[in-house]
Amino acid sequence: MDYSDRSRQKIGIQRIEQDRARFRGIVRGRIRKNLKKYISQGELIGKKGKDLVTIPIPQVDIPHFRFGQQQMGGVGQGDGEVGDSLGQGPQQPGQGQAGDTPGEHQLEVEVSLDELAEILGEELELPKIEPKGKSRIETSKERYTGIKRTGPESLRHFKRTFKAALRRQLSVGDYNPDDPLILPVQEDKRYRSWKIEAMPESNAVIIYMMDVSGSMGEEQKEIVRIESFWIDTWLRSQYKGIVTRYVIHDATAKEVDRHTFFHTRESGGTMISSAYKLCAEMIEAEYPAAEWNIYPFHFSDGDNWSVDDTTLCMQLLNERILPNSNMFCYGQVESPYGSGQFIKDLREHFHATDEVVTSEIKNKDAIMGSIKDFLGKGK
Amino acid sequence: MAGLPRDLWKAQEQIRGYAADYGLDFFETIFVLVDYQKMNEIAAYGGYPTRYPHWRFGMEYERLSKSYAYGLHKIYEMVINNDPCYAYLLEGNNFVDQKMVMAHVYGHCDFFKNNFWFSSTNRKMMDEMANHAARIQSYVDKHGHEEVEEFIDVCLSLDNLIDYHAPFIKRQREATDDEGAPAPEVPKIKAKSYMDEYINPKEFIDAQKKKLEEEAAKKKRFPEEPVHDVMSFLLQHAPLERWQRTTLSIIREEAYYFAPQMMTKIMNEGWASYWHSTIMTQKALQASEVIDYADHHSGTMASSPGQLNPYKVGIELFRDIEERWNTGKFGPEWEQCGSLVERENWDRRLGLGREKIFEVRRIYNDITFLDTFLTPEFCIEHKLFTFDFNKKSNNWEIASREFRKIKDKLLASLTNFGQPYIYVEDGNYENRGELLLAHRHEGVDLRLDYARDVMKNIQILWKRPVNLRTTVDSKHKLLTHDGHKFTDRTVPN
Numbered sequence: 001m002d003y004s005d006r007s008r009q010k011i012g013i014q015r016i017e018q019d020r021a022r023f024r025g026i027v028r029g030r031i032r033k034n035l036k037k038y039i040s041q042g043e044l045i046g047k048k049g050k051d052l053v054t055i056p057i058p059q060v061d062i063p064h065f066r067f068g069q070q071q072m073g074g075v076g077q078g079d080g081e082v083g084d085s086l087g088q089g090p091q092q093p094g095q096g097q098a099g100d101t102p103g104e105h106q107l108e109v110e111v112s113l114d115e116l117a118e119i120l121g122e123e124l125e126l127p128k129i130e131p132k133g134k135s136r137i138e139t140s141k142e143r144y145t146g147i148k149r150t151g152p153e154s155l156r157h158f159k160r161t162f163k164a165a166l167r168r169q170l171s172v173g174d175y176n177p178d179d180p181l182i183l184p185v186q187e188d189k190r191y192r193s194w195k196i197e198a199m200p201e202s203n204a205v206i207i208y209m210m211d212v213s214g215s216m217g218e219e220q221k222e223i224v225r226i227e228s229f230w231i232d233t234w235l236r237s238q239y240k241g242i243v244t245r246y247v248i249h250d251a252t253a254k255e256v257d258r259h260t261f262f263h264t265r266e267s268g269g270t271m272i273s274s275a276y277k278l279c280a281e282m283i284e285a286e287y288p289a290a291e292w293n294i295y296p297f298h299f300s301d302g303d304n305w306s307v308d309d310t311t312l313c314m315q316l317l318n319e320r321i322l323p324n325s326n327m328f329c330y331g332q333v334e335s336p337y338g339s340g341q342f343i344k345d346l347r348e349h350f351h352a353t354d355e356v357v358t359s360e361i362k363n364k365d366a367i368m369g370s371i372k373d374f375l376g377k378g379k
Numbered sequence: 380m381a382g383l384p385r386d387l388w389k390a391q392e393q394i395r396g397y398a399a400d401y402g403l404d405f406f407e408t409i410f411v412l413v414d415y416q417k418m419n420e421i422a423a424y425g426g427y428p429t430r431y432p433h434w435r436f437g438m439e440y441e442r443l444s445k446s447y448a449y450g451l452h453k454i455y456e457m458v459i460n461n462d463p464c465y466a467y468l469l470e471g472n473n474f475v476d477q478k479m480v481m482a483h484v485y486g487h488c489d490f491f492k493n494n495f496w497f498s499s500t501n502r503k504m505m506d507e508m509a510n511h512a513a514r515i516q517s518y519v520d521k522h523g524h525e526e527v528e529e530f531i532d533v534c535l536s537l538d539n540l541i542d543y544h545a546p547f548i549k550r551q552r553e554a555t556d557d558e559g560a561p562a563p564e565v566p567k568i569k570a571k572s573y574m575d576e577y578i579n580p581k582e583f584i585d586a587q588k589k590k591l592e593e594e595a596a597k598k599k600r601f602p603e604e605p606v607h608d609v610m611s612f613l614l615q616h617a618p619l620e621r622w623q624r625t626t627l628s629i630i631r632e633e634a635y636y637f638a639p640q641m642m643t644k645i646m647n648e649g650w651a652s653y654w655h656s657t658i659m660t661q662k663a664l665q666a667s668e669v670i671d672y673a674d675h676h677s678g679t680m681a682s683s684p685g686q687l688n689p690y691k692v693g694i695e696l697f698r699d700i701e702e703r704w705n706t707g708k709f710g711p712e713w714e715q716c717g718s719l720v721e722r723e724n725w726d727r728r729l730g731l732g733r734e735k736i737f738e739v740r741r742i743y744n745d746i747t748f749l750d751t752f753l754t755p756e757f758c759i760e761h762k763l764f765t766f767d768f769n770k771k772s773n774n775w776e777i778a779s780r781e782f783r784k785i786k787d788k789l790l791a792s793l794t795n796f797g798q799p800y801i802y803v804e805d806g807n808y809e810n811r812g813e814l815l816l817a818h819r820h821e822g823v824d825l826r827l828d829y830a831r832d833v834m835k836n837i838q839i840l841w842k843r844p845v846n847l848r849t850t851v852d853s854k855h856k857l858l859t860h861d862g863h864k865f866t867d868r869t870v871p872n
Contacts, residue, residue: 019437063832
C-alpha cells in the first residue's frame with residue numbers, strides 16, 4: 001500500500017462517517033427537517049413468535065414517482081395452492097430491489113428480548129444500572145406445578161379426581177345418567193404436587209402511574225404503552241426479578257392490572273396527588289427502600305386540577321417518594337387538551353435534584369429520546 | 380492497494396485460467412481484500428471507494444453495518460463495471476468461499492464486457508465517480524452542505540425519470556434549417572396521369588394535407604415529441620444555476636450508468652452463478668470443500684415464497700436454455716410436437732447449448748430474456764406463481780399458476796423497472812410557461828403522496844407551476860403544484 005492509497009482510504013472513512021452523521025442528524029430531526037416525514041419508523045416493536053420482536057431500523061425514503069402498492073402484486077416461487085396466504089398486508093412481500101436506488105423496504109430485525117435489551121442499551125448508550133440494596137438473594141419457594149397419583153388427602157385435587165372417576169365409569173359402562181353417582185376409587189385419586197423452585201428475590205419494582213382523565217386519548221396511551229414496554233425490557237435485563245405495579249388515576253387513584261392499565265378510559269378531573277399518595281403508600285407498606293430498587297414512572301398530559309393539588313404533589317414527592325426511590329420519572333405526553341403545566345412545575349421544584357427526571361414526549365418518534373432521558377442516568 | 384495474499388493470489392490465477400478456458404472474456408480484474416467495515420463502506424457507496432457527500436450513503440452504511448453486527452447478513456462479493464474490473468473480497472471468509480466469489484466475479488466481468496446493454500456505459504467510471512465527488516465537494520465548500528444536499532435530494536427524486544433506451548436509439552430528429560424552404564408539396568403516390576385520379580383520390584390528398592398540417596403544428600409545440608427523459612429536458616430547459624445544472628447532470632449520468640445493471644439483474648446474476656457453479660464443481664473444488672461450497676451455494680439460491688430470487692431464476696433459465704439447445708428442444712418441429720412421450724424423450728443431440736447461452740448473454744436483457752425463454756414447463760418445474768393483494772382478508776395471496784399470467788406479471792414488473800411511465804408533454808402549458816407531465820396509465824395508479832412531493836421537487840427546478848396528468852380511481856385528473864400548494868381536479872379525458 002503506498003502513501004496515496006493510504007490517505008485516500010483515510011479520507012474515505014472520514015467521508016462515510018460524515019455521511020452517517022448527517023443521516024443520523026436527519027433521523028433525530030436535527031437537520032433537514034423536511035425529510036423527517038419520509039422516515040419509515042413504523043411501530044417500534046412488533047411481536048413475532050413467542051418472544052421475538054422486530055425492530056425496524058429507520059430508513060429515509062426519497063420520493064419518486066411510483067405505483068401505489070396495493071394494486072401491484074408480483075411473481076413468487078414455491079409451494080402452495082391458489083388462494084394461500086403469503087403474509088398480512090400492507091407490506092408487499094419480498095421483491096428485492098437492486099441497484100443504486102434505496103429500496104422501499106424497511107429493514108426488520110428479529111431478535112429475542114434479551115438481545116433487544118442489549119441493543120437498546122447500545123443504541124441509547126444506556127449505562128449499566130448499579131443496583132442498590134444488599135439482597136440479590138435467591139430464596140427457595142414451593143410451587144404447585146403438577147398432578148400426581150399419590151399424595152396426602154389434604155392435597156387431593158377434587159375436580160381432577162372427579163373427572164378421572166367419571167371417565168373410568170363411562171368407559172366400563174358403570175355410569176347411569178338418570179342416577180349420576182360417581183364413586184372415586186383409589187386409582188382415580190389425583191393430588192397436587194409441588195416443586196421447590198429457586199426464586200430470585202425480586203429487588204426492583206416499577207410503579208407505573210398513568211393519568212386516564214378525559215384528555216388522555218388513544219394516541220397518548222399508545223405512546224405510554226410503547227414507552228413502558230421498552231423501559232420494562234431494559235429494567236428486566238438489569239434485574240433478575242422485577243415487579244411491576246400499575247396505578248391509574250383521574251381525580252382518584254386505584255391499582256389495576258396491566259390490561260386495565262392500558263385500556264381504561266375514564267373521564268373526569270385530574271388530581272395527580274391521589275396517585276402519588278397511593279404510590280407512597282405502596283412503597284411504605286411493601287417495598288422497604290433498603291432492599292428494593294424502586295422506579296416510579298408517571299405519565300400524564302400535564303393537566304392538574306388545581307395549584308393546591310400540585311403543591312401537595314411536590315410535598316408527597318419530597319417527603320415520601322423521593323427518599324425511597326432510585327429515581328422518579330415523569331413523562332409528559334402531548335395532548336390537544338392538556339395545558340402541559342405540570343412538567344414546568346416539576347422542573348421548577350426539582351431542578352437541583354438528580355432523582356427527578358422529566359421528559360416531554362411529543363409523538364411516537366420522540367419515544368426513543370425520552371427513554372434515554374429516563375434511563376440514561378444509570379440509577 | 381495491497382496485493383492479495385499468496386494463497387488467494389494463486390487461487391485467482393487458477394480460476395482466471397479456468398474461466399478463460401471456458402471461453403469467458405473479461406476485462407482485467409483486480410481483486411482487493413477488505414475487512415467488513417471497508418466492505419460495508421464500499422457497498423454503501425455502490426461499489427466505489429469515493430462518492431460525493433450525501434446522507435443516503437450514510438444510511439446505507441448504517442443499515443449494512445447494523446445488519447452485519449446483528450448477524451443478519453454479510454456481503455460476500457462486490458464487483459464494479461469498469462475497465463479494469465474491481466472486485467472486493469471479504470477478509471476472513473473461508474478459502475472456498477473466496478474461490479467461489481472469484482469464479483462468480485469472472486462471470487460478472489464477462490457479462491459487463493460483452494452484454495450489449497452495457498456497451499454504452501463508461502468503462503472508466505472509477506475515475507468519473509471520483510471526479511463527481513470532487514466536483515460536488517467543491518460546491519459544498521462554496522455553497523454549504525445544506526444547500527447542495529438539499530438540491531441533490533431534489534435531483535435524486537427524479538433519477539428514475541430517464542429514458543432507459545436512450546443510449547441505443549436516436550430519439551430526436553436532427554434539427555434542420557428549413558427557413559426559406561418552399562412550402563412542402565402534398566405527397567402523392569406516383570402514378571401515370573390517366574390513373575392519378577384513381578390512385579390519389581381527393582380523400583387521400585385531403586388526408587395527406589391534414590397530416591402535413593399536423594406536422595407543422597407539432598413543430599410549434601415544445602417539446603415537439605413527448606420526452607421520456609424528463610431529467611434531460613429539465614437539464615436543457617429549466618432555469619438553473621450553473622452548479623445546479625452540473626449537479627443534475629451528474630445525478631443523471633450516474634443513473635444511466637447504473638441502469639443496465641438493473642435491466643439485466645436476473646441475467647447478470649444468473650450468468651455469474653452459472654459460471655461459479657460450473658467452474659467450482661468441474662474444476663476448482665477440492666473434495667474437502669464440497670460441503671461448505673454446497674451450503675453456501677444453496678444459501679445463495681434460496682428463495683422464499685413472496686420473492687423471486689434473481690440468482691435462482693437466472694441460473695435455472697440459463698441451464699434450461701443450455702439443455703434445450705443441446706437436445707434440440709426448440710424450433711417449429713418441437714413447438715408442434717403434441718406427443719408427451721415424444722417430448723419427454725426428445726434428444727436431437729445438437730450440442731448447441733454452450734454456444735447458445737453465450738449468444739444469449741450478449742444480446743438479451745431481462746425483459747427479452749424472459750419473454751423469449753420462459754416456458755410453461757419451466758414455470759411448473761420451478762413452482763412459479765403470481766400473487767396479489769386480497770383486500771377482504773388483508774392478505775397477500777397466491778393468485779395464479781397459469782403460465783400466461785406469470786409471464787405477463789413478470790414482464791410488467793420489469794418493464795421500465797416496474798416504474799410508472801412519465802413523460803414531458805408540454806413545456807409551455809396553457810401558454811404560461813408551465814410544465815405538463817403525463818403519466819401513461821397502464822392499470823395501476825400512482826402513489827399520490829409521493830407524486831405530490833416529486834412534483835414539488837420538479838417545481839423547484841422549473842420555477843413555474845408543474846402539472847401532471849394521470850388517472851386516479853379511473854378518473855382523469857390534473858394535478859398541479861405551483862410551489863406553494865397542491866391542487867387536483869378532475870378533467871375530461
